[in-house]
Amino acid sequence: MTAERATAAVLIIGNEILSGRTEDANLAYLGRRLTDLGVDLREARVVPDVRATLVAQIDQLRREHDYLFTTGGIGPTHDDITAECVAAALDRPLIENAEARALLVERYGHDGLTPARLRMARTPTDAALIANPVSAVPGFRVANVYVLAGIPDVMRAMFESVAHTLTGGPRLLTATVVAPLREGDLAEPLRAIQEQHPDAEIGSYPFYSSAQFGASLVIRSADPDVLQTVLDAVRAMVRELGAQPLSEEVEPEARRS
Template identity: 50%
Template sequence: MTASVEPVTAAILVIGDEILSGRTKDRNIGYIAEYLTTLGIDVREVRVVPDVEEEIVTAVNALRARYTYLFTTGGIGPTHDDITADSVAKAFGVSIDVDPRARAMLLEYIKAEDLNEARLRMARIPDGAELVPNPVSKAPGFWIGNVIVMAGVPTIMQAMLDQVAPRLRTGVRMLSETILANAREGDVGGPLRIIAEAHPEVTIGSYPFMGEDGRPNTNLVVRSRDPRKLAAALAEVQAMVDTVRRW
């Protein structure tokens, strides 16, 4: 990994009708976001699109232009509606065909006599793309430009992410501290806004929840890449909480 003083950003594009219909519950967005955050990469946007070429192409081109990296999940399997690879190739204006490297990877997992036309679709890779190894079932993802295309199956996606992580450009990691307010969100909202305005380079969030004792409570999360700025804002939040705490 190469650390950068400039922010490194990312978007996640989830592809698949099954996600939008609710038949499949997404388990990848949170995992990728948390994984990248620990590397100092800020996830700035998430989109979910159907298995429609035009919508995939539009989303890929918009997101890859806006962020350092675009991570996609889904749509690189053997069925007719797995069109992510073709759509990404179209977005980049390159051809796509069976890649000998990818075919060889499939043959490590599938017998030659079982490598039918459907399974061979998983070896179709856009021209110029690098392969992303798949230690689980061998069918690779790929990396073209700043777009990293991964499987939708969580265990396979996670294995692919581990493969690409060492090569990602990373930024300064975000530091985070949490204070339990022991107060309702409405009790801290006003003074918290004043503190946030005084510390524009620090992110302060309030997250209400129902405590085990049945009372509404609030977690206050203070985040910054600068430890000194974090400490200064944190001290003010703590002092404020000490004055408004209800229990």
């Protein structure tokens, strides 16, 4: 099943996230939206703005996945090196993109287009710009690499402007059963259900609050019939263990009539 689905990686560029100064707000958004689009986000990496690291990681991830999304490092300051690193990773020249330059002139005027701002017009050759409705400075796509801003509002707007162009596989449908059970008590029957249904992916995510332990059992499959069958089996398992689900959630698309 996995072989048929498009895969993606996310590369989050930013020393401030590794130092704990800033919490990343982009990964969860991209994960949800790519899932919606039927694209499997298979890996995310957070790296500092060190040229050799960036070039190597961009090159590896764009080869291993159908799509690579980068966030951050596209501004005008000395620590904004994403464009040059993408160019190096793809072995393309870094050029001044005429269309990007025109957008910056429109925004800042000829007088305001300092050398630092002009850096933001640089892209590898054959890049398609990604519009930035918030602050004009564009992102770009080159081959399968999508270069997005780091500021969450801007990143989201950029992603949404390319989302319709992404080719995903069948969307993974999800059903969740939250059970007031310890994982140690449900692990064996849950494993048996997983082994009987290799077409579904079953995850168990334990939690506790107010000294009450429980687990969210998450079933994912592209096939609504498989999803329903496994959901029924998980519900039955919870009851056989003497409990009632605390809550259930089934995506509307996955409900049977």
